[in-house]
Amino acid sequence: xxxxxxxxxxxxxxxxxxxxxxxxxxxxxxxxxxxxxxxxxxxxxxxxxxxxxxxxxxxxxxxxxxxxxxxxxxxxxxxxxxxxxxxxxxxxxxxxxxxxxxxxxxxxxxxxxxxxxxxxxxxxxxxxxxxxxxxxxxxxxxxxxxxxxxxxxxxxxxxxxxxxxxxxxxxxxxxxxxxxxxxxxxxxxxxxxxxxxxxxxxxxxxxxxxxxxxxxxxxxxxxxxxxxxxxxxxxxxxxxxxxxxxxxxxxxxxxxxxxxx
Amino acid sequence: xxxxxxxxxxxxxxxxxxxxxxxxxxxxxxxxxxxxxxxxxxxxxxxxxxxxxxxxxxxxxxxxxxxxxxxxxxxxxxxxxxxxxxxxxxxxxxxxxxxxxxxxxxxxxxxxxxxxxxxxxxxxxxxxxxxxxxxxxxxxxxxxxxxxxxxxxxxxxxxxxxxxxxxxxxxxxxxxxxxxxxxxxxxxxxxxxxxxxxxxxxxxxxxxxxxxxxxxxxxxxx
Numbered sequence: 001x002x003x004x005x006x007x008x009x010x011x012x013x014x015x016x017x018x019x020x021x022x023x024x025x026x027x028x029x030x031x032x033x034x035x036x037x038x039x040x041x042x043x044x045x046x047x048x049x050x051x052x053x054x055x056x057x058x059x060x061x062x063x064x065x066x067x068x069x070x071x072x073x074x075x076x077x078x079x080x081x082x083x084x085x086x087x088x089x090x091x092x093x094x095x096x097x098x099x100x101x102x103x104x105x106x107x108x109x110x111x112x113x114x115x116x117x118x119x120x121x122x123x124x125x126x127x128x129x130x131x132x133x134x135x136x137x138x139x140x141x142x143x144x145x146x147x148x149x150x151x152x153x154x155x156x157x158x159x160x161x162x163x164x165x166x167x168x169x170x171x172x173x174x175x176x177x178x179x180x181x182x183x184x185x186x187x188x189x190x191x192x193x194x195x196x197x198x199x200x201x202x203x204x205x206x207x208x209x210x211x212x213x214x215x216x217x218x219x220x221x222x223x224x225x226x227x228x229x230x231x232x233x234x235x236x237x238x239x240x241x242x243x244x245x246x247x248x249x250x251x252x253x254x255x256x257x258x259x260x261x
Numbered sequence: 262x263x264x265x266x267x268x269x270x271x272x273x274x275x276x277x278x279x280x281x282x283x284x285x286x287x288x289x290x291x292x293x294x295x296x297x298x299x300x301x302x303x304x305x306x307x308x309x310x311x312x313x314x315x316x317x318x319x320x321x322x323x324x325x326x327x328x329x330x331x332x333x334x335x336x337x338x339x340x341x342x343x344x345x346x347x348x349x350x351x352x353x354x355x356x357x358x359x360x361x362x363x364x365x366x367x368x369x370x371x372x373x374x375x376x377x378x379x380x381x382x383x384x385x386x387x388x389x390x391x392x393x394x395x396x397x398x399x400x401x402x403x404x405x406x407x408x409x410x411x412x413x414x415x416x417x418x419x420x421x422x423x424x425x426x427x428x429x430x431x432x433x434x435x436x437x438x439x440x441x442x443x444x445x446x447x448x449x450x451x452x453x454x455x456x457x458x459x460x461x462x463x464x465x466x467x468x469x470x471x472x473x474x475x476x477x478x479x480x481x482x483x
Contacts, residue, residue, distance in 0.1 A: 015428035
């Protein structure tokens with residue numbers, strides 16, 4: 001006879017086995033649930049991203065529509081009024097003493113009409129982008145050169161325009177305007193170099209300045225980093241990339257690339 | 262010398278050495294204290310074998326060790342729960358309750374046997390604590406990669422060990438009475454505890470390695 005009966009050994013072994021299998025099942029279940037949680041979080045994050053992009057898209061469309069309306073009103077209403085003023089001024093028959101002043105006023109009105117047309121074209125992005133992005137940027141830079149002393153260098157290396165991608169070009173043009181506006185307001189630069197490049201599948205915009213530069217982390221944390229954040233988001237909206245390299249005292253280099261097929 | 266190298270001692274020494282390598286430079290005192298605890302485990306086990314070899318009952322050494330075991334595991338659970346805003350009163354209350362039961366059992370047995378009821382009670386509490394930890398993980402909105410989460414693997418080891426030892430603890434007196442006359446290393450209790458020890462220290466060793474890589478990764482990303 002054995003000292004410890006086989007039944008008891010069997011019972012204890014069985015109980016221990018069950019008591020070991022049960023926690024293993026619990027551990028497996030917790031791990032499985034955790035994986036499901038990760039999937040759920042990923043889905044949630046993706047939905048949030050999609051929602052943010054949709055919101056950004058709507059904001060962009062509303063902004064574009066507003067600018068379009070202002071540009072049309074400027075061109076049609078104020079432009080018409082100025083044209084009428086110019087015609088009225090030219091029809092005045094004055095003596096030689098007043099003629100000079102009236103002619104000078106007429107010339108000023110003609111200049112105002114030209115400036116107004118240029119401004120309304122810049123505001124109306126679709127109109128400006130009709131030819132291509134390079135043309136729109138060159139037009140904007142002409143406007144910039146007039147009012148400021150920046151040394152501007154622009155290189156257009158684009159090969160072809162794809163009409164179906166005009167919306168993308170328009171967004172890229174608005175990004176360019178935002179970057180230029182940031183340089184004027186904050187950089188304190190004297191030289192701006194712009195280039196647009198095209199490959200088989202991408203269109204890239206690069207803007208360099210020799211301004212005071214900044215520490216990127218500080219800028220992103222500060223509230224005035226919203227501009228950069230928006231540029232980055234808009235680039236993402238087009239499935240593009242946005243990179244920024246800034247050195248304090250040397251300048252900033254911004255590169256935006258978007259798919260262009 | 263081979264007497265001292267059983268499956269138990271090899272598992273414990275291996276875990277101690279892994280802990281020593283992986284946790285020596287750890288900033289957390291709790292994790293570092295695993296080294297001291299595992300050293301105590303190795304000393305206890307060696308002392309237990311020494312007494313057994315010299316035909317002396319070794320229950321006293323394991324009885325004293327049980328207090329440190331409870332302290333270590335309870336403190337670990339307290340630090341896990343602390344993240345979920347649990348108060349230190351909980352740890353003090355549990356330790357006080359444990360001491361009362363532990364001392365009462367020792368007193369009633371006139372310090373002449375291992376406090377198996379206390380061990381069973383402690384096991385049940387640790388099993389509940391482990392299950393509660395899983396509940397907290399499930400309820401937590403943050404995601405953690407559990408396959409490399411050190412705390413999760415420490416708790417896995419605890420759950421497997423204490424849940425698995427319940428049957429042996431419940432039948433402890435019966436098993437001890439019937440072990441007389443057979444070789445200690447052939448008893449079912451010894452075999453089961455060997456298996457449980459291997460599981461516990463394997464889980465803990467893996468947790469220490471995960472902790473080591475986690476620390477290396479966080480220091481290199483700074």
